[in-house]
Amino acid sequence: MPEPRLDPLLELAGVTSGYGQIQVLWGMDLAVHSGEVVALVGSNGAGKSTLLRTISGQLAPREGTIRFDGRAIGGAKPDAVLTAGIAHVPEGRRLFRGLTVRDNLLLGAYLRTDKDDIARDLAWVFELFPILAERQRQDATTLSGGEQQMCAVGRGIMSRPKLLMIDELSLGLSPRMVEHLGEALIQLNKAGQTILLVEQDVMTAFELSHRAYIMENGRVTRAGASTELMADPTVSEAYLSI
Amino acid sequence: MAIYSQILANGLMLGALYACLAVGFSLVWGVLNVINMLHGSFIILGGYLTWFAWHGWGIHPIVMLPVVGALLFALGFALQKLVINRVVSAPVLTTLTLTFGLDMILYNVMTYWFTATPRRVQLDLGAVSLGPVTLPVDRLVGTALALVLTLALYAVMRGSNIGRAIVAVRMDRSAAELMGIRTERIYAITFGIGALMAGVAGVVFASVFPITTNVTGTYLGKAFVVCVVGGLGSVPGALVGGLVLGLVESLAGHWFGPQQAITAGFVLMLAILLTRPTGLVGVRGYE
Numbered sequence: 001m002p003e004p005r006l007d008p009l010l011e012l013a014g015v016t017s018g019y020g021q022i023q024v025l026w027g028m029d030l031a032v033h034s035g036e037v038v039a040l041v042g043s044n045g046a047g048k049s050t051l052l053r054t055i056s057g058q059l060a061p062r063e064g065t066i067r068f069d070g071r072a073i074g075g076a077k078p079d080a081v082l083t084a085g086i087a088h089v090p091e092g093r094r095l096f097r098g099l100t101v102r103d104n105l106l107l108g109a110y111l112r113t114d115k116d117d118i119a120r121d122l123a124w125v126f127e128l129f130p131i132l133a134e135r136q137r138q139d140a141t142t143l144s145g146g147e148q149q150m151c152a153v154g155r156g157i158m159s160r161p162k163l164l165m166i167d168e169l170s171l172g173l174s175p176r177m178v179e180h181l182g183e184a185l186i187q188l189n190k191a192g193q194t195i196l197l198v199e200q201d202v203m204t205a206f207e208l209s210h211r212a213y214i215m216e217n218g219r220v221t222r223a224g225a226s227t228e229l230m231a232d233p234t235v236s237e238a239y240l241s242i
Numbered sequence: 243m244a245i246y247s248q249i250l251a252n253g254l255m256l257g258a259l260y261a262c263l264a265v266g267f268s269l270v271w272g273v274l275n276v277i278n279m280l281h282g283s284f285i286i287l288g289g290y291l292t293w294f295a296w297h298g299w300g301i302h303p304i305v306m307l308p309v310v311g312a313l314l315f316a317l318g319f320a321l322q323k324l325v326i327n328r329v330v331s332a333p334v335l336t337t338l339t340l341t342f343g344l345d346m347i348l349y350n351v352m353t354y355w356f357t358a359t360p361r362r363v364q365l366d367l368g369a370v371s372l373g374p375v376t377l378p379v380d381r382l383v384g385t386a387l388a389l390v391l392t393l394a395l396y397a398v399m400r401g402s403n404i405g406r407a408i409v410a411v412r413m414d415r416s417a418a419e420l421m422g423i424r425t426e427r428i429y430a431i432t433f434g435i436g437a438l439m440a441g442v443a444g445v446v447f448a449s450v451f452p453i454t455t456n457v458t459g460t461y462l463g464k465a466f467v468v469c470v471v472g473g474l475g476s477v478p479g480a481l482v483g484g485l486v487l488g489l490v491e492s493l494a495g496h497w498f499g500p501q502q503a504i505t506a507g508f509v510l511m512l513a514i515l516l517t518r519p520t521g522l523v524g525v526r527g528y529e
Contacts, residue, residue, distance in 0.1 A: 056420060079422040087420075094417035096410045103406050110407060111422040159422070 007070070009034045009194055010055070010086075010163055015064035015074070017054040024050040026218040027064065032163060037185070037195045039205035039226065041239070042215035048198045049091055051215075052165050056088035057081040069162060083111055085162035091171065091198075093152040095140040101151055102136040108158030118158070125154035128184055146177035153184070157193075164188070165196045170204050182208050202239040206230045214239075244374035249492050251375045255385040257488025262388035262446065263461060264468035265395055265480035266439030272475015273412040273432045275334055276326065279341040281465050282458030283348045284437050288314055288444025289453040290352065293361045303363055303449045307387075310441045318437025322430040330429055345458075353455045360452035384450040391442050395435070396477040408432055412475060460504075467511045473524020482523050486510070 008031035018024040024047045032038045040048055053059045055066060057078040066074040068084055076084070087108070095104050105125060109118045126133035129150040135143060140151055149169065156164050169185070170178040178201070185208055189195055199205035206212060206226040214222040214235070222229065229235050267281040288310045295301040295309075321344065322330075329336050367379035399405035410418040411428045418425060447453055464487070472483020487507055494506030514521065 058416065058419060077424075078419045079424055082420070082422040090417055090420060094414055094420075096413045096417065098413055099406060099409055103409075106403075107406055107410055107418075107421045107423075110403060155421075 008032060008067075009069060010196070011065075011067045012051075012055070013065050013067075015051075015054060015066060016062045017050055017059050018062070019050075019059070023062075024218050025054065025061075028215075028218070029220060030213055032194060032196050034162075034194050035189075035192065036211060037189050037197060037209045039209035039212040040196065040198045040215060041200070041202045041205045041212060044200065046215040047218040048215055049167055050218075052088055052090075052167050052196075052198060055081070055165065056086060079111065082159055082161075087156040087159045087161035087164050089152050089156040089164070089166045091167040093145075093148045095143075095148055095151055095155075097139065097141040099140060100137050101132055101140045101143065104140040104151055105132070105136075105154050105158050108155035109160075111159065117160070121158055121160060125157055128157075128187065129154055146173050146181065149173060149177075149181060150184070153181070157188070161193075163194045163196060165198070167198045169197060169199060170201045178204055203230075245496070247373070247375050249496050250489070251377060253489035253492030254485060255377070255381055255488070256492060257485035258385045258388045258392075259443070259446065259450070259484075260464055260468050260487050261481045261484025262392050262439065263443045264465040264472075264484055265392050265477055266436035266443075267462075267465035268469045268472075268475055268480045268483075269395075269408075269439070269477075270433055270436035271469060273408055274322075274326075274330060274337075274429055276330065276337040276341065276433075277334060278433070278436060279338065279345045279462065280321075280348060281436070281440050282460070282462035283345050283352065283455070284314060284318070284440035285444040285447060285461050286453055286455055286458050287348070287352060288441030289448035290356050290361070290444075291441075292445045292448045293363055293453070294356075296363045303365075303445050307442055307445050310445050311438045314441030315434040315438040317434075319430045319434035321437075322433035323426075326433065327426050327429055330426075349455055349458055356455070358454050358456050360454040360456075361448070362452040363449045365449060381450050384446045387446050388443070391439070391446075392477060392481060395439060399477060404428075404431060463504075464507070467507050469521070470511045471514050471521060473521025476523070479521055479523050483521065486522065 010032040012028050012030040015028040016023060016025050028051060042048055050059065054061050057076050057080065060075045065072060068086060071084065073081055073084055096107065105122060109121065112118055131147055132150055132154060135147065140148065143151060153166060169181055182204065185195060197205060197209060206229060209226045211224065212226045212229050213220050222235065263285060267278055270276055270278045291310050291313065292303050292306045295306050296303060326337065326340060329340055365380050369376050369378045399408065407418065407423045407428055410421060410423060411425050415425050468480055468483035468487055471486055472481070473479035487510065490510050491503040491507050495503040
C-alpha cells in the first residue's frame with residue numbers, strides 16, 4: 001500500500017444532499033488519498049450513488065464542503081468537476097447506443113484537446129482491455145455485460161482523471177468477469193490511478209481496496225483498513241453472512 | 243420505358259432536395275425532441291436572402307451558401323439558447339406551441355418585408371441529355387449540392403467531437419453530462435445546425451424552384467413526411483426518406499396526375515406509420 005500523503009486528494013466534510021424533498025445524505029465525511037483504492041460499501045439505498053452524483057456535480061450538496069486537489073468543488077457543474085480531475089463511471093455502464101466502442105471511449109476525452117496524448121491513452125485502454133481493441137468498430141451496446149463495463153471504465157480513464165470513481169463494478173456480472181475487472185483495477189492502481197469504488201458486493205470491495213467506508217442511511221457507520229474490516233466479526237456478520 | 247427513366251431521374255433529383263430539406267428538421271426532432279415548426283420558414287429565409295443578394299448585388303448563390311449557412315446557424319443557436327432552452331424539457335406540445343408561435347412571427351415579418359411574390363434565381367444553365375433523359379443543369383447542380391451538404395452533415399455527425407457529443411446527448415443526457423458535455427450548449431448547437439441545413443436547402447431551392455412564404459407550410463409538411471418515412475434523428479434516415487418520397491411523388495404524378503403527388507406522399511406516410519412506425523431505417527425504441 002502506498003504511503004498516503006498528508007493532504008487528501010478528495011475530502012468531504014458534513015455533506016448533505018438529496019432529491020427535492022427527499023434527503024439522502026445526512027452529513028458524509030470521507031477522504032481519499034492519492035494512490036489509494038478506497039471502497040464505499042453499503043446496502044441498496046444507503047446513498048452510495050447519490051454521494052457519487054453529488055461529487056461529480058450532477059447534484060449540488062446542500063451543506064458541507066467537498067474539496068478536491070486543494071480546491072472547493074461543491075456545487076460545481078459536471079464539466080468543471082471533470083476538468084478538475086474526477087471521472088465518474090455511472091452505475092449500469094450507460095454506454096451510448098448508436099456509437100462504436102471507439103467513439104464511446106473518445107467521448108471520455110471530450111474535454112481534452114491534446115490529440116497525441118488522447119491516442120496514447122486510447123492505446124493504453126486497449127492494452128488494459130484487449131477485447132475492446134478487437135471490438136472497437138462495433139456498437140458499444142452490443143457488447144456483453146462485462147465488456148460493456150470494461151468500455152465504461154475505459155471511457156472513464158480516457159479523461160485522464162486524478163480520481164476515478166466507479167459505481168457498482170460487479171453488478172450483474174459473472175464471478176469470473178468480476179475477477180478479471182478487479183485485476184485490471186489493480187493494474188490501473190499500480191500505474192498510479194487513485195480509485196473510489198462503490199460496491200454492493202462487500203467481499204469484492206474489500207479485496208480490491210486499501211481502505212473502506214461502510215454506509216448506512218446516508219451516513220458513514222464504519223471506516224478503516226479493508227483487511228481489518230474484513231476480519232471484524234461484527235462486519236462479517238452484517239455483510240458477509242450470506 | 244424512356245418515360246420511366248425520366249420519371250426515375252426526376253424522382254431522385256427531387257428526393258435529394260427533400261433529404262437536404264428535411265435532415266435538419268430530423269436532427270432537431272431526434273436530439274431535442276422538439277418539432278421545429280420554424281423549419282419551413284428557415285428554408286424560405288435562406289432562399290430570400292439568396293434572391294435578394296442575387297438581384298440586389300449580383301452575388302452568386304454559391305457564394306451565398308456559406309453566408310446563409312453562417313447567418314442561419316447564428317439565428318438558430320441564439321433562438322435555442324435564449325428562448326427554447328427555457329422549455330426544452332417540457333412536454334413536446336409545449337415546445338411545439340413555442341416554435342409555432344415563433345414561426346408566426348418569422349413568417350409574417352418575412353411576408354411583410356419581402357411580400358409573398360414567388361421569386362426565383364434564374365441561372366439559365368440550360369439542359370443536358372443523357373439518352374432519353376433530359377436534365378436541367380440548374381436542377382442537376384442543385385441535386386448534387388443537396389447531396390454534398392447532406393453527406394457533409396453525416397461526416398460531421400460521424401467523425402467529429404461535436405457530432406459524437408450530439409449523439410451522446412440524444413441517447414443519454416445524464417451520462418453525456420458525465421463526459422463533461424454541456425447539454426444545453428449541445429442543444430443550441432444542434433438547433434443551429436438544423437437552421438443552417440434549412441438555410442442552405444433554401445439557397446438550393448431558390449435556384450431551382452420559385453419560392454414564396456406561401457410554401458413554408460408545404461416544406462414543413464415535406465420534412466415531416468421524410469422523417470416519418472425514413473426514421474427520425476439520423477442522416478441516413480433523412481436520405482432514405484427523401485429519396486423514397488421523391489420517387490413516390492414522381493411516379494404518382496405520372497400515374498394519377500401532378501395534383502395527386504402530394505396526396506401520395508401523405509398516403510405513403512400513413513402506410514409507413516401503420517406498418518413500420520420507426521421508419522424505414524429508424525432505430526427502434528427511441529420516440
